[in-house]
Amino acid sequence: MATVNFLYRSKKDEAPLNVRLLYRVIENDNYKDYVLGAKTQFTVSKHYWTKEHSLKRVRDIEIANKQTEVNTELNKLENHILNAFSNIQNTTINKTWLQSTIDNYYNPVESKSIPTDLISFIDYYSENRKDEVSIVSIRKFNVIKHKMQRLQEYRGKTILLSEIGEDFKEEFKKYYQSENYAQNTTQRELGIIKTFCKEAHRKGLVINKELDSLKLKPEKTKPLYLNFKELAQIEKTKNLAEHLENARDWLIISCYTGQRISDFLRFNKDMIRVEKGKSLLEFKQQKTQKLMTIPLHEKVLSILDKRSGDFPRAISDQKYNDYIKQVCEKSKLKQVVMGKKQTNIEKDNKKPAKIRNVSGTFEKWELVTSHIGRRSFATNFYGQIPTNYLIYVTGHSSESLFLKYIGKSNKDIAMELTKYF
Template structure:
């Protein structure tokens, strides 16, 4: 059972009262099996030192003093009820801190207007979040939210109970991680989707739904993954290889273009000659990135101009992302990009051939099997790092910061130190 006291802690004549919450929780590590907790925070309720110390609990018969006592007790009882109501709804009381009590005071004085039909379960909140973001987020982001929703529906079936926002805590994380391991999802998928779930919870919190005090501390480590890219030598071999079929020549040209423009497939596959402009005798391509909305102006590398010249100034024929990913693997295999390296690729791990269970699996594979549409952007960033100033490379790739760019190409402190020796 919890108890609340109000204290006058200031030496000033008039000050705000402090609130103190006292309660006991089970603790297997203590001698008597319990642990006493005391939380404190400052309220915005102001009284005089004289009144609180001498008059508040007095048995005065003065009518003015009695009225003042009744007024103060009524006001403090509302604060007390607010805190105890939230306290009683909180599952993990052992983890509560002074910061939690301070947050409850802020909510009391600045209440969030809760939307009446706002759900408090995870699936309901996901649906509300998706609805709120349609027209604002890219279709790829909305698709990602639906993927997480479907996984959480299966997770609920696995747990045998509905998941509420207030239950997204350390215990949830433990079950979540174990379930993802059981389903053979990668560490980075588990990390990424926990971050998305926290985003849903924070959205719910902004709408007045109670969340766990442990929410902000829920974190998972990312797995370090080798950054796969094509070297200049490999790109030269790919470009010089003679391919029998037109669809492979078309895909090969797109691959070369991507490796020398540093753009995502969602951007370079939209390139047309109408986007090219001439300035000071140099050719540039100007477009707006689909993912970021940034207006980009990228100079065309001589290798890009070679491809365009072979095609009478036209870009290759557009193809779908799945076909492009399929074709460039074939292109690289024919060009003998077959060094066996460590990497990850998607496989169907289901023992039942009629059931598809696609997962990302680590292993040693011929390099051409690891080539995807993303390799162009990473190859550009990696190959030109150290020869072109990083600030200029970032301008082409569209990364927001140098730190993001260096993480993207997998550069460590040691790599940076080696680069620094060039200037000594």
């Protein structure tokens, strides 16, 4: 809820009015009030504002006309501010935003036509947010776009943003099922499509009233990670070819730094600084653009010592994924576990491959991917390192998301609490 007031704050006989925006938000289950101020370009006299503007039952025709003129203009400006306020996140509202909104009222910025269909809007969104989101996110958007192009071709009509409601959700779900996409993929990508629609709404487009209620249940999966015993087993494995030893060292580094592949494969010795005898690694996360400083674990330092202070040789993401499977196979991680493995489900060899995550029982090494390092770090150190420190390293936005990420249930958390009783 927000309100707008106009004030005369100058000592001059004539000056532009000031705006005061008042709004309330809920923070930590409590209400918190905010007040922001900015200056308009609408000028009135001090005499009029203090002596005439608030008069009731005015008989002087000139004063009455002036009141009508001023109120009409101020109502337009007030509506402009409140509409802008309703279409933006609280975290981006500040004095600069308010002044910019007022300036935009007097000098509107001409914008390109905003697409009303989903596929075109994905391109529009990616272009407009290219400086705010990561390359990885842009790639995900393109993957969704190509899927929606196929769905659009399948349904025989354009997917309009305004029709993305319950009927579309059911159509979307059935199409993903027919294409053998995993339930969690379906749930996650519907969420991203909702994000596109909400951005369209902020831009002034009409969206479906059912949008906020669109939900799909995620599939419960058991997170796969490498425990400390398995990591020791990997470290002790001998007679690895040079390229596998190189990949093995990267795997150990990832399990003790908790970073994404887009970050840890870029590590180099120039990112290290020593402070008070402790080695710290400084870098900017590619996905979040967050500047990170994390201490280096002794396991990472031992790898650097072995390599004369350098990190392992840089390799591509694909080679890394291929090589760490071979490393884990040679390390005899062959216990049979439940999981999902990327498999070509297309039976016709003449058609393009259809790679999907297929559920089943596999030897553990077959399921190892680049993401296992980050998850292993979070899972192994949970309960040993305060959770808020772990979240700082992994970059999760909340403790609930972090606990979900490592597969901790309410019962698990309760058992952790027993240590303190």
